[in-house]
Amino acid sequence: MTRRPLMSLLAALLATLSLPAARADEAPPFPPVQQEELYVSAMKALADGRPDDATRLLMRFLEKEPQHAGAWLDLAISQCELGHGTEAERLFVEIERRFAPPPGIVEVIQGHRARGCHPLPPGRRDLLSLSAGRGYDNNVNQGASSAFFSTGSGANYLQWQLTPEYLPKADGYSLLSADYSGNLGQSKLLGFAQLRVRRHDHEHEQDMTSALVGLEQPWQLGQWRGRATAGLSALQLNGHYYQRQAQVQLRATPPVDLPEALEWSLTSGLSHVTYPTRTKYDANTVELGSTLNYRDNVRQALAGVGVLSDHGQAGRLGGNRDGWYGNLLLYSNLGERFSGQLGWTRQVWRGASVYSPNVIDLVRRQDTRLLTASVSMQLPAHHSLQLEWRSTQNRENISLFQYNSRSLQLTWHWDGF
Missing domain, CATH: 2.40.160.60 (Outer membrane protein transport protein (OMPP1/FadL/TodX))
Structure with missing residues (x-):
């Protein structure tokens, strides 16, 4: 089983962390947002049935906090809700390998695996x-x-x-x-x-x-x-x-x-x-x-x-x-x-x-x-x-x-x- 999508994500995170500082006349890639507010916004996007927005926000959050186990899990769930089953599974495997999650989190992961990853219609969560x-x-x-x-x-x-x-x-x-x-x-x-x-x-x-x-x-x-x-x-x-x-x-x-x-x-x-x-x-x-x-x-x-x-x-x-x-x-x-x-x-x-x-x-x-x-x-x-x-x-x-x-x-x- 290839690991390219996961490694691409890790590479992107590392590359972002090593980017040179922007010149004074260049606009920053994102507006300055506190990390806590960023994570809260991602959770709200998940709750409101917007997994695409949640994915974007979580990847920004992980740029500065790559060891945040909860954000990794939320990212995997958002990928699953977008219908990206292969990438979600690789993220689940990586979470199990890196963080040794407790039984409650293991149950959450197993539940998503049992249900399968199917994309939700835009704007809907039935x-x-x-x-x-x-x-x-x-x-x-x-x-x-x-x-x-x-x-x-x-x-x-x-x-x-x-x-x-x-x-x-x-x-x-x-x-x-x-x-x-x-x-x-x-x-x-x-x-x-x-x-x-x-x-x-x-x-x-x-x-x-x-x-x-x-x-x-x-x-x-x-x-x-x-x-x-x-x-x-x-x-x-x-x-x-x-x-x-x-x-x-x-x-x-x-x-x-x-x-x-x-x-x-x-x-x-x-x-x-x-x-x-x-x-x-x-x-x-x-x-x-x-x-x-x-x-x-x-x-x-x-x-x-x-x-x-x-x-x-x-x-x-x-x-x-x-x-x-x-x-x-x-x-x-x-x-x-x-x-x-x-x-x-x-x-x-x-x-x-x-x-x-x-x-x-x-x-x-x-x-x-x-x-x-x-x-x-x-x-x-x-x-x-x-x-x-x-x-x-x-x-x-x-x-x-x-x-x-x-x-x-x-x-x-x-x-x-």
Whole structure:
């Protein structure tokens, strides 16, 4: 197997490094750009589906930093996405020889080899994924933790016992999902769609179907960059139209000097939720948050925190409410074919007024905590299996709404490109 393309690249890099200085009356071959900005621009080009631009920028970056293993890998991937399979393979081989990459990077290389290198249509990056799974939940209906609750106060105090239909019900379920995203025309505007279907073995009142469509636009203003997203979704319960939602979100990454592995971003969002079959439930929610993301070759950690304000229709039980949320996500490769993930989320709400005067004389305080753990196994030809355990604890000061649930789910994924 000839090594000419790779050696030509190395020769070009060495030749560039040894070029004599330009005369004062000659324009430099490229405008002066900081190396960090050059690499960020290359990563953005890859993310936006412009492998030709990414290749050009990465070769400029490698002129001054030829030992940057990540840039070599990104260059190989951009060559693969341009359809230059032979050159991409030679770059992969050179990366393995020079840098002895860890298992996570080896898995990335093997994935590109398995899929093959096929050029993308200009300006397009279409992604399709399908999933199917089976699971078991010990409380599919979010039944109350206690069979007893009270209403009123003083002379109006009464204690009640819930009927079995409002207590936890365990059941198995099956689910199907499909996700699609792709650039619209030659622009950077991304369109996406999702479909989710969940069917239970016995508790069919909890059967769900949901659909989401949306648009996402990357943007840059000076040294600030980010993405703007808009989406519409609808949810059915047991075949009946239950909820629809419209949402817009803005994510911005400020030009803060952080280590290469860290990224800090700000988020803001506005959503409007409508319940077609329920009165006085519609609401508008405003969100302001912040996210810190860490990533290296084998692991990723994400932490977020934010505040929420929810304004409902006049007459909604409990009135308006304010709250906050926090989340933590940890991901790591566990070998050549396995990866693991841990997640924790907490969301707290506090109502503005008594929930239901003379019936439930309390200001509602909601505290929901979600803990997840999963292990994934990579299979050939874009396939994978995931086993996930999930625990939900809904701690409230109104016992009628308190519930706990545990679920275990096995899911098959197929990622097509």
